[in-house]
Amino acid sequence: MAAIFTVDPRSGVPLYLQLIEQVKRAVALGTLGPGEQLPTVKALALDLTINPNTVARAYRDLEHDGVIDTSPGRGSFVRMDGSVGESRRAVDDVARSVLGDAVREAKTLGLARKRAAEIFGEQLDRWFPAGEKE
Amino acid sequence: MYYIELLRLRRSFIIYGGILGSLFLLSMITTHWPGAIVNKGDSGTIPLSVLLSIVGFCAIIFATAIGTSLNRENDGVEMVWTKPIARERLALMYIALDLVAIIVAFLVPLALAILIFASFGLTKVIQPDDKWISALILTFGIAFMWYGLLQGLTSWQSGRGGIMVAISWAAAAVVMPVLMAATARSPGLHEVIMVLNLLNPLAYLSSSAHVQIGVDTGAPTLIPHDVWARVAMTWGFGILGSLAAIVGWKRLEV
Amino acid sequence: MSSTYAIAIRDFTKRYGSFEAVSNLTLEVEPGSICGLLGPNGSGKTTTFKCLLNLARPTSGTMQVEGAPVQPATFEELAYVPERSALYEWLTLADHLEFNRRSYRKYDAKRADELVNLFRLERKKKVGKLSKGQQTAVALILAFSIQPRILVLDEPASGLDPVFQRVVLDLIIEAAAGGATILFSSHQIGQVERAADRVAILKNGKLIVDGTVDSLKGSEKVVEAIFDQAVPEVDGLTSDARIRRVERSGRILRAYVKEDSDGIARRLSEYSPKNVAVMDLNLEDIFINAVGGETALPQGDR
Numbered sequence: 001m002a003a004i005f006t007v008d009p010r011s012g013v014p015l016y017l018q019l020i021e022q023v024k025r026a027v028a029l030g031t032l033g034p035g036e037q038l039p040t041v042k043a044l045a046l047d048l049t050i051n052p053n054t055v056a057r058a059y060r061d062l063e064h065d066g067v068i069d070t071s072p073g074r075g076s077f078v079r080m081d082g083s084v085g086e087s088r089r090a091v092d093d094v095a096r097s098v099l100g101d102a103v104r105e106a107k108t109l110g111l112a113r114k115r116a117a118e119i120f121g122e123q124l125d126r127w128f129p130a131g132e133k134e
Numbered sequence: 135m136y137y138i139e140l141l142r143l144r145r146s147f148i149i150y151g152g153i154l155g156s157l158f159l160l161s162m163i164t165t166h167w168p169g170a171i172v173n174k175g176d177s178g179t180i181p182l183s184v185l186l187s188i189v190g191f192c193a194i195i196f197a198t199a200i201g202t203s204l205n206r207e208n209d210g211v212e213m214v215w216t217k218p219i220a221r222e223r224l225a226l227m228y229i230a231l232d233l234v235a236i237i238v239a240f241l242v243p244l245a246l247a248i249l250i251f252a253s254f255g256l257t258k259v260i261q262p263d264d265k266w267i268s269a270l271i272l273t274f275g276i277a278f279m280w281y282g283l284l285q286g287l288t289s290w291q292s293g294r295g296g297i298m299v300a301i302s303w304a305a306a307a308v309v310m311p312v313l314m315a316a317t318a319r320s321p322g323l324h325e326v327i328m329v330l331n332l333l334n335p336l337a338y339l340s341s342s343a344h345v346q347i348g349v350d351t352g353a354p355t356l357i358p359h360d361v362w363a364r365v366a367m368t369w370g371f372g373i374l375g376s377l378a379a380i381v382g383w384k385r386l387e388v
Numbered sequence: 389m390s391s392t393y394a395i396a397i398r399d400f401t402k403r404y405g406s407f408e409a410v411s412n413l414t415l416e417v418e419p420g421s422i423c424g425l426l427g428p429n430g431s432g433k434t435t436t437f438k439c440l441l442n443l444a445r446p447t448s449g450t451m452q453v454e455g456a457p458v459q460p461a462t463f464e465e466l467a468y469v470p471e472r473s474a475l476y477e478w479l480t481l482a483d484h485l486e487f488n489r490r491s492y493r494k495y496d497a498k499r500a501d502e503l504v505n506l507f508r509l510e511r512k513k514k515v516g517k518l519s520k521g522q523q524t525a526v527a528l529i530l531a532f533s534i535q536p537r538i539l540v541l542d543e544p545a546s547g548l549d550p551v552f553q554r555v556v557l558d559l560i561i562e563a564a565a566g567g568a569t570i571l572f573s574s575h576q577i578g579q580v581e582r583a584a585d586r587v588a589i590l591k592n593g594k595l596i597v598d599g600t601v602d603s604l605k606g607s608e609k610v611v612e613a614i615f616d617q618a619v620p621e622v623d624g625l626t627s628d629a630r631i632r633r634v635e636r637s638g639r640i641l642r643a644y645v646k647e648d649s650d651g652i653a654r655r656l657s658e659y660s661p662k663n664v665a666v667m668d669l670n671l672e673d674i675f676i677n678a679v680g681g682e683t684a685l686p687q688g689d690r
Contacts, residue, residue, distance in 0.1 A: 009582040012668015014602035042565035052565040108663045210474035218463040387444040
């Protein structure tokens with residue numbers, strides 16, 4: 001389980017939000033399958049060297065968002081149903097935010113819209129070579 | 135909860151025992167050496183009170199050596215003050231342990247002394263006299279008084295208490311007797327010195343036995359002649375000093 | 389929200405003669421949480437700990453642990469690691485462990501052994517001969533081995549190399565996961581950032597920042613405005629209560645704000661900058677902005 005989640009404590013984004021995003025990303029990508037068990041709060045906190053209450057809060061919010069189920073004494077598990085959709089939506093949100101930042105940065109650099117679109121197209125070709133789906 | 139004091143006392147006893155043991159061995163070897171001349175015969179008796187007073191002096195020395203036990207906690211006192219025990223209770227335990235240790239510190243040289251006599255078959259030379267009980271209690275009183283004064287003066291200080299011990303010895307054995315003699319002809323000053331001398335544990339020693347210990351200059355003194363009065367005063371000072379030590383230690387701030 | 393705080397410090401002031409070491413400090417720590425106390429040396433952190441634990445008396449204010457002032461019995465459940473070593477230099481680690489065993493009901497010898505091996509310490513060596521980091525490790529072992537509900541740690545990573553600093557952090561996290569409350573001070577802001585729920589920053593005895601790490605990061609931001617020419621004079625920026633610090637350099641103006649970054653951004657927009665951006669700060673930045681000021685290196689001829 002160790003390699004699946006990483007968080008950056010020095011980022012301005014609260015750790016529990018980072019963790020929620022990480023879990024949703026893993027579920028959206030299928031790295032965490034339906035019904036799969038998440039690490040315990042204590043184990044994950046120790047693994048990431050972060051506050052256990054942060055992990056607990058992330059798990060609570062994930063349960064509220066319908067991504068996982070927690071049963072006392074047994075642990076937290078990825079939901080069998082519907083969670084993938086929610087997770088995909090969450091990943092979309094992250095992508096929107098990251099790409100939005102990139103476009104704003106381009107604007108700050110003084111690029112015209114057309115030039116920005118050209119460079120963006122170049123990057124798309126680079127990272128999505130012809131023939132690769134998704 | 136007094137484990138540290140146990141270890142401290144153990145360390146003190148190792149040193150004390152080492153010194154006494156060496157003296158004992160030395161005495162045994164030199165007196166039992168073939169050809170050594172030991173006057174066994176006719177010199178009469180040694181009163182028990184005298185023996186007890188001399189042996190008691192070892193206990194007095196030991197008492198001053200351990201009299202800064204509370205002070206020794208003060209460098210890093212957080213260790214004992216964050217334990218689940220009230221400060222005054224711990225201080226009382228330390229003092230009680232120390233007193234038991236002083237008694238042991240008395241019994242050890244007593245046993246060794248008797249052994250030396252026994253090795254010559256001379257134990258009957260030691261004769262109980264009518265003073266031996268008061269001498270015993272007074273000697274312990276002096277030890278306790280000195281211990282109590284040291285505790286009372288050092289328990290609330292964070293510095294090295296060892297210096298106080300050295301100062302107290304210098305004051306008791308040298309400074310006070312010198313001042314008593316030096317002011318013998320100046321009545322006003324002498325009064326002050328006499329009052330101060332009431333706090334001198336060694337001043338209570340003279341004429342507790344037939345043996346005169348300390349400088350007896352014949353100068354007037356406030357210390358009562360009656361041995362039971364001395365007992366009361368020395369034990370009283372010991373108790374007062376210990377109480378002051380406990381209160382002072384309890385109120386200390388780090 | 390629980391009705392009793394694990395640690396409640398209210399309006400605490402400590403004066404030494406005319407010098408006020410701590411002024412009107414209020415700090416409340418929820419049970420089961422980790423609270424990091426930050427501040428420059430001499431800002432009053434150690435003084436606060438000492439008064440909390442009855443090692444010194446507050447001049448005014450109240451200090452409570454689990455709803456009551458600290459008493460001897462409290463120390464069955466509360467462990468303290470002081471900043472300066474309070475160990476007995478003439479005794480060995482084994483002696484200190486034995487002392488613990490005899491003093492506490494909940495002493496866990498097995499746990500102590502695990503930790504001794506973890507820190508790679510020798511039991512029979514006199515503590516006075518250990519390095520500063522090893523002495524810190526001894527103090528930590530003594531504290532964690534009694535399974536306390538509350539831990540008060542003053543610079544628990546002092547003298548330890550980065551590997552063992554991580555070990556200490558793990559111990560704190562593990563204890564919190566088990567329900568313990570931890571109040572600790574540290575100069576390692578990265579540690580506090582990872583592990584603490586709440587952070588309180590002291591400067592010259594006063595509380596200048598207090599909040600959860602998340603909410604602080606949410607409100608403490610830097611608003612950066614880039615102008616076409618030299619930065620214009622912006623009225624009242626330094627007196628704005630929402631702003632901690634202002635930096636001007638060439639065509640860039642940076643305002644380090646403690647709250648309402650959007651409002652500040654709007655204000656700066658009125659001066660027609662080329663670009664205004666609100667950026668996040670990590671805890672170290674937040675700390676330096678809150679506390680710093682007089683410590684910038686001299687610039688020579690400008």
